[in-house]
Amino acid sequence: MASLRVLCQVELPSGTLRFWDGSGGPFIDADGEIYRSCVLTEDALAQIEAAINAEAFTLSLVLSGVDGATSDAVWADYQDGNIVGSPFRILLQKCDDFEQPVGSSIVKFTGTVSNLNFVDQASDTGVSSTIQVDVANRFTLRNVTSGAVLSDVDQRARAKILNPSAPDDQFCERIPGLKDRTIRWPNW
Known part of the structure; x- marks a missing residue:
């Protein structure tokens, strides 16, 4: 059975961050771009649906399970004051029965980062980061x-x-x- 992947892409000064909603290893789209796995909360998925349907103008996503290197890069940009205003996109990718991408991903939401919050938790297995990203879509600001x-x-x-x-x-x-x-x- 074919499936659909929710992809997030953030253009930061230190580079482009790409995430997909799910657990497991990296996801490689049809264009060869690598997306890291993260976990979006149920509330975030509902907000994404509202944003895609043009019913929401702000989007608040919580990304869990972000690896340490990515979290450090985002933190460095945050400390430099370069995060707010960064382009943020949500894309949908169709996949075949073997979870391989079919065609190019489709941009469904475009906005800019308006705020960012970090929560780090240490455990025996390492440090786990949770990042809350607030995205504003200027499309609805008249x-x-x-x-x-x-x-x-x-x-x-x-x-x-x-x-x-x-x-x-x-x-x-x-x-x-x-x-x-x-x-x-x-x-x-």
Whole structure:
């Protein structure tokens, strides 16, 4: 039976970090990129689903089981103040019956890292790191820094850059039509 892998990719100054949700060894995608295994909580998977469906604009992921070398590299970037604003993507990869990738992975969510928290635990087997990553998706922020609201043309252009695989954004053209509608609740 074919399966689907959830892949996370973070572009940090020290290099690109790639993770896949699951336990076991590394996963090599169709392009030859190596993803390390990590464990996402059930809550994180629900948040990813909401983000992919464009129902969430922020995403808070907890990555468990991150190896020491990766954790050290992320910590060095964090200490240098280079983490916030780093691009973060969630991709889906189709796999065949033998868990081998089929085709290229598909980008389903694009955002930037807004915060990062570390929790390290030491045990007899070594140090285990847990990293909480907060990601903001600017796609849903309709305001620019000055406080002005984006026009329909600006919003469509911005949406294409931030979420290239998403369908055309029609938010701005649908809102004016709602001003004359009456909301009746509850509808008995």
